[in-house]
Amino acid sequence: MAVKNYILVCGGTACESAKGDDIYKALLKEAEAHGVADDVQIVKTGCFGFCEKGPIVKVLPEQAFYVEVVPEDAKEIISETIVKGRIVERIQYQPEKGAKGEAFDIENIEFYQKQYRIVLRNCGLINPENIDEYIARDGYSALEKCLFEMKPDDIIEELKKSGLRGRGGAGFPTWMKWNFTKQVDGGQKYVVCNADEGDPGAYMDRSTLEGDPHSVLEAMIIAGICVGADYGAIYIRAEYPLAIERLETAMKQAREYGLLGNDILGSGFNFDIELRLGAGAFVCGEETALLASIEGKRGMPIPKPPFPAVKGLFRKPTVINNVETFANIPIIITKGGDWFAQIGTEKSKGTKVFALTGKIKNSGLVEVPMGTTLREIVFDIGGGIRGGKKFKAVQTGGPSGGVITEEFLDTPIDFDNLVSIGSMMGSGGMIVMDEDDCIVDVTKFYLEFCVEESCGKCAPCRIGTKKLYEYLDRFTKGKGQIEDIQKMKDIGNAMKKASLCGLGQTAANPVLSTLRYFPEEYRQHIEDGKCIAGKCKDLVHYEIVTEKCIGCTVCARKCPVNCIEGERKKPHVIDQTKCIKCGACYEGCKFDAIIVS
Ligand SMILES: Cc1cc2nc3c(=O)[nH]c(=O)nc-3n(C[C@H](O)[C@H](O)[C@H](O)COP(=O)(O)O)c2cc1C
Ligand code: SF4
Ligand code: SF4
Ligand code: SF4
Ligand code: FES
Numbered sequence: 001m002a003v004k005n006y007i008l009v010c011g012g013t014a015c016e017s018a019k020g021d022d023i024y025k026a027l028l029k030e031a032e033a034h035g036v037a038d039d040v041q042i043v044k045t046g047c048f049g050f051c052e053k054g055p056i057v058k059v060l061p062e063q064a065f066y067v068e069v070v071p072e073d074a075k076e077i078i079s080e081t082i083v084k085g086r087i088v089e090r091i092q093y094q095p096e097k098g099a100k101g102e103a104f105d106i107e108n109i110e111f112y113q114k115q116y117r118i119v120l121r122n123c124g125l126i127n128p129e130n131i132d133e134y135i136a137r138d139g140y141s142a143l144e145k146c147l148f149e150m151k152p153d154d155i156i157e158e159l160k161k162s163g164l165r166g167r168g169g170a171g172f173p174t175w176m177k178w179n180f181t182k183q184v185d186g187g188q189k190y191v192v193c194n195a196d197e198g199d200p201g202a203y204m205d206r207s208t209l210e211g212d213p214h215s216v217l218e219a220m221i222i223a224g225i226c227v228g229a230d231y232g233a234i235y236i237r238a239e240y241p242l243a244i245e246r247l248e249t250a251m252k253q254a255r256e257y258g259l260l261g262n263d264i265l266g267s268g269f270n271f272d273i274e275l276r277l278g279a280g281a282f283v284c285g286e287e288t289a290l291l292a293s294i295e296g297k298r299g300m301p302i303p304k305p306p307f308p309a310v311k312g313l314f315r316k317p318t319v320i321n322n323v324e325t326f327a328n329i330p331i332i333i334t335k336g337g338d339w340f341a342q343i344g345t346e347k348s349k350g351t352k353v354f355a356l357t358g359k360i361k362n363s364g365l366v367e368v369p370m371g372t373t374l375r376e377i378v379f380d381i382g383g384g385i386r387g388g389k390k391f392k393a394v395q396t397g398g399p400s401g402g403v404i405t406e407e408f409l410d411t412p413i414d415f416d417n418l419v420s421i422g423s424m425m426g427s428g429g430m431i432v433m434d435e436d437d438c439i440v441d442v443t444k445f446y447l448e449f450c451v452e453e454s455c456g457k458c459a460p461c462r463i464g465t466k467k468l469y470e471y472l473d474r475f476t477k478g479k480g481q482i483e484d485i486q487k488m489k490d491i492g493n494a495m496k497k498a499s500l501c502g503l504g505q506t507a508a509n510p511v512l513s514t515l516r517y518f519p520e521e522y523r524q525h526i527e528d529g530k531c532i533a534g535k536c537k538d539l540v541h542y543e544i545v546t547e548k549c550i551g552c553t554v555c556a557r558k559c560p561v562n563c564i565e566g567e568r569k570k571p572h573v574i575d576q577t578k579c580i581k582c583g584a585c586y587e588g589c590k591f592d593a594i595i596v597s
Helices: 013-033 071-084 131-136 141-148 152-162 174-183 204-211 213-227 241-256 287-294 323-335 337-341 374-381 415-420 439-453 459-476 484-498 502-506 509-517 519-528 554-558 584-588
Strands: 005-010 040-045 057-060 064-066 190-195 231-237 272-278 318-322 351-358 364-369 391-396 402-405 429-434 542-544 594-596
Touching (some): 005 071, 013 040, 131 213, 141 213, 152 174, 152 337, 174 318, 190 204, 190 213, 190 287, 204 213, 204 241, 213 231, 213 272, 213 318, 241 272, 272 287, 351 374, 364 374, 439 509, 459 502, 484 502, 484 519, 509 519, 554 584
Parallel strands (some): 190 231, 190 318, 231 272
Antiparallel strands (some): 391 402
């Protein structure tokens, strides 16, 4: 019997951890209880992208887009929407502008309007644990084409036409990489997928694997056909259990369907894939370190050349690409390189997925055509800054990137433009900062990360990251000297030139970029001993303004160390000797009676 309705329940990590599975089970139970179990198909999908409003439940064909759903809503979703065809307004997404309570398709939700979902084409739409749903969306048709209609050179040609550049950070043309490996004569070759994703704040690759694992498997098999490899490995961090589970399910189903393993679709071509779990070291995302880790050695980079394309895993020619790079490939093959090349900018084709986080209203996973401006991402898609605060900067590219200030918000985003304004695309982490963020403190966070993650093999990185961190730490304590700034620039530039791998070569970028755009904020920390954002604890001082305090006692109750005293309805006082500068009183006072100085 044909089903009348589909209920799509977000099964991405964020929604799952907010009781997504309970919502799914409650919907199944209620459908049964209302006698409509045969009329409705309830599907657990990957991330919808709009994680800020999760857990999300979408009902088709009614186009109900339910947000912040709890398991208790299941009853009403079934009894109202499924049984009576009515939208439950209480949980229906409410736009800031436009009609309330109307039906919603992706097209009329502001968050999605400027997006273009190529990599995430199936996320939020299909059940990632059911290969039939992937096949129903054209899945594995690119593989079929590559096996029976195209020659390896045709695949390279299509990738060349597409202009696809690697999404793991450096933006190297994918066709060139594949071509290097293809050109090596015969012998054992490998295909490796880099799913290490170590950048703080980034979760694009995890979501792609959770929501559409087959797209990556299909692309890896295509890479195998193209370069002449029969074995692939996906290197994924062990902290991604849901992605691992879905990949395992997908590989099992693909093998059962004859799409993976020996004699794929009766073509005589063999290709199999294994998962290799990483322990979560950032440097293991660097390709040579990653390959060493797969080989069972300690994950440390080695000098290049030779590049992995020629001497990679076990010193054999190896194609290594990022998850997002791979996810683009099947659709490039089915729709053609020319189609893909129409999207994006002159030198950066296609789209880019960003993990939009920080002080933004709509945090989530955003896929936009290259060339979209940061202003569009932050204000149109992201909805602007939370709590009416002022925009300060966007950090892109994680520890390898830098900050972008207001004056560059209209820069069209692509690999080259971001580098020209002192940042970089990186893997796609995008952290929005407001006036309450301290630029020195944020920079210190990235350097602390690099100090911890440096493998220590080479001195410029091992010592340089530590020295930069120490300077920043002193600034946040009001103990810096203005001459330190030049020393930091010198160290940073030396690290760029002399470090062995990308970690050390880029670790100084956050320092150099923030020094360039926020020199005044550094000067204030060093010369005035002042942190205008109130983040550097050693430089801030919380005080109660007697005239404004009405004695409501809220601050005294919030203070974790009981250092605020005062009678009810009388002005309160902070005992400065005991204050640990946690800011709880400041955030709790509704009368602006507490000032940070
Ligand atoms: C310290 C460091 C960490 C990296 N981490 C990742 C990562 O987590 N995922 C990734 O795809 N690339 C990462 N890269 C880039 C890889 O070395 C490599 O360039 C990439 O996997 C190539 O794939 P692509 O051509 O598809 O971008 C990292 C590089 C460095 C220097
Ligand atoms: S640059 Fe840093 S992470 Fe890279 S090899 Fe040198 S010490 Fe290790
Ligand atoms: S919360 Fe504000 S108004 Fe209330 S007692 Fe504290 S300082 Fe005074
Ligand atoms: S900053 Fe924290 S510790 Fe200090 S007075 Fe306020 S609540 Fe208490
Ligand atoms: S995890 Fe549900 S919308 Fe992202």
